[in-house]
Amino acid sequence: GKCKEGDKSVLYNSVVLGFSELGDGASHDMKNIGIVLAGQAGGYFKTGRCVSGGNVPHNRTLVSILQSFGLKDDSFGDNGEKQAGPLEVLGG
16 A cells, blocks of 8 residues: 555655756756655655756746745845746746
8 A cells, every 4th residue: 555644645745856957968968957856745746747847947946945944035045137037947
């Protein structure tokens, strides 16, 4: 059965992030980075889908995770003002 945590599952209450820092290791290219999010962070993320983040830095995925925890941050790392904010396609 499912791993229960209260009346919800563990994956409903958590979020797990997996990704590679580079899209292409040989050229150190940071485009086309595959990112896997597992879990809903308490219902913040909709699961069971594949989405495209477009041509934006992965920092915005990290901002989305921060916001799923209830934090008000709108940037993560040094990604510039034009690239600030969450990745809207992830929802919230």
